[in-house]
Structure formats: C-alpha cells, structure tokens
Amino acid sequence: MVETVTSDDEDALAAVSVLMRDFNEEYDEPSPEPEVLAEILRRRIADGNATVLLGRDESGGPVGVAVVRLQPSLWGEALEAYLAELYVVPARRGQGFGRELLTAVLDTSREAGADYAYLITSEDDRLAQRAYEAAGFRRNEGEDGPIMWAYEQDL
DSSP: EEEEETTTTTHHHHHHHHHHHHHHHTTTOOOOOOOHHHHHHHHHHHHSEEEEEEEOEEEEEEEEEEEEEEEEEESSSEEEEEEEEEEEEETTTTTHHHHHHHHHHHHHHHHHTEEEEOOOOTTHHHHHHHHHHHTOOOOOOOOTTTTOOOOOOOO
C-alpha cells in the first residue's frame, strides 16, 4: 500500500525520515537526523515543492519511500516530475514494493499535471536500472549510447 504523506501527518513523516536516513547510511551519504529531516520534508510538502509517498507492508509497517519534485517545464505548459528519492528497505526488495512506489509516483505526477518524469541513478546500480526500465523509463542517450554524467556542486 502506498500513501501520500501530508505535512501534518507526524507518524508518516517520522517513518519517512527514518527510511531516508537509512537510505543515505546504506550508501555512505551524509544525512540529517530524522527529526531534522522530518521538519524539512514538512516544509517541502506544505509549500508544494515535494510529493512524498510512503510504502507500507501488509501489517502497515513502513518499507519504502519515494520523493518527487514537480517543476514547470521550459518546453511547454505541463510540469516535469523529478524522482529525487526512491528507497525500499533491503529485506523487502524484490517483493513489488518498489514497483508499487514507482506506479504511485507516475500516477500522482500525472494527476498533478506532469507530462514528463526523469531520474538519475548510478551506473553500477543494475537492480535500480531494471526496476526503472520495467516501469517504462528509458535511457535517453540511447541503448548503446554514451553514459550521461550527473554533476553537482555545493553552493
């Protein structure tokens, strides 16, 4: 089951924040403490700058999270959806939770007015690549084309 997290849902925000911290720890990335992250997410949801989806298992336990950022397109009137985060706890991978979250990401993005979705993943994360391709995403540089590089800089 996937639910859209609202800015006033303390329990869901707490669960999402722990999942996102776990995600960053799994990949050796820095992360704020869950309480700090919950407050950041609360503001992003409230101001319309993020859609946060929480995946739960049959018993209601949190098993995954997706965060989507919607922005106006430069090429038309529709929005573009950037899948900023997608995480399923390791013990629950391969059980359909990621697919369910991806479906919800695409559905909620379309409902919000997006006509395009994109994401970035690493070259060596073959499991994620297969999941994204199974959901209909395609490498936009071509099947055998060059690898695209994502750059970042702290400001």
